[in-house]
Amino acid sequence: MKITNQNLPYKKMIYDGDPGHDDIMAILLALGTPEIELLGITTVAGNATLEMTTRNALMVTELVGSDVPVAAGCAGPLVRPLYTAPMVHGASGLEGAELFEPNRKPLTMHAVDFLIDTFLQSEGDITLVAAGPLTNVALAMRREPRIIPKIKQLVIMGGGRFGNITPAAEFNIWSDAEAAKIVFESSVPKIMCGIDLTYQAVATPEMMARIQAIGSKTSKFVHDFMQFYCAQSKSRTGRxxxxxxxxxxxxxxxxxxxxTAHMRRVDIETKGEFTYGMTCIDVFRMNSGAPLLEPNVLVGETLNFDKFWDMMISAIASFR
Incomplete structure (x- = not known):
């Protein structure tokens, strides 16, 4: 059964990410929710190489019969070497499921060009979800600043009050902190889903059982890759x-x-020996700048676990 809430407006979005396990869950949530019109997926290297993340996006859209365009983007950060996460997602970025070579092909257009063209032609009504390193987004903003006022809002998965790749930094921001700095300093309205929020969205054994009980081809695919993802998480963190x-x-x-969320001042650290990639969140307005720097990001804090998983399960159940 699909989510049906007549009180929710019809919402357009582009998904920019590095499809590993949790990106695929995000893409399925978007495709399986009638209120969302997914206009495109732009891929970036991060969880895995660009070749793998692009293949994963093409594979999952083909699996569920979607023709949403996929555009491959940047194969590495702006200035740093590429660092991927096989310890989390496996070499393919999507270990655990029965993977296949998709028949679908990416657009010949580069992801940065896709972002620029789509936003310039829009009426300012498209949300950009950025759930990987922010390289594509930063390059699009730098190459064509006219897109900045055209982006309705930017919902970012990244950052947090603690780290998961270093003690101070979360993986997506750390992967390309220079790009993140460009994006966070832009005037686009920004919502940050940091890991102190997203770590509440745990696929517990109970949620895994609900996915398995759907009994479809898609739910089996999801259950298989999530079993690997959960096992990796348990071996690394004990969760x-x-x-x-x-x-x-x-x-x-x-x-x-x-x-829940609150407006905070968030700045990106790009010079620290131990804090490179940190999202410096001014929770208590301690910033001593002259003048005092104003809050610039809506920072997510406490997740409604049941509401979130009801959305997720309903979306997965909408596919064969």
Whole structure:
């Protein structure tokens, strides 16, 4: 059964990410929710190489019969070497499921060009969900600043009050902090789904059982790759389940009340020896700048776990 809430407006979005396990959950949530019109998927290297993340996006859209365009983007960060996450997602970025070579092909257009063209032609009504390193988004903003006022809002999966790749930094921001700095300093309205929020979106054994009980081809695919993802999470962190971080961004677009949030000042650290890639969140307005720097990001804090997973399960159940 699909989500049907007549009180929710019809919402357009582009998904920019590095499809590993939690990106696929986010894409399925978008495709399986009638209120969302997914206009395109733009891929970037991060969880895995660009070749793998693009293939994964093509594969899952083909699996569920979607013709949403997929455009491949940047194969590495702006200035740093590429660092991927096989310890989390496997070499393919989507280990655990029965993977196949998709018949679908990516657009010949580069992801940055797709973002620029789509936003310039829009009426300012498209949300950009950015759930990987922010390289594509930063390059699009730098190459064509006219897109900045055209982006309705930017929902970012990244950052947090603690790190998961270093003690201070979360993986997506750390992967390309220079790009993140460009994006966070832009005037686009920004919502940040940091890991202190997204780590609440855990695929518990109970949620895994609900996915398995759907009994469809898609739910089996999801259950298989999520079993690997959960096992990897348990071996690295001891958690009994894995967080589907990126799906929190799409859930917010569907229903902003899925988590609480407050306006905070957030700045990106690009020079620190131990803090490179940190999102410096001024919770208590301690910033001593002259003048005091104003809050610039809506930072998500507490997730409504049941509401989130009801959305997620309903979306998965909408596919064969």
């Amino acid at each position: 009994n389940g894995a967080p589907v971080n990126d799906a929190c961004c799409v859930a917010y677009l569907i229903d902003p009340e899925v988590f």
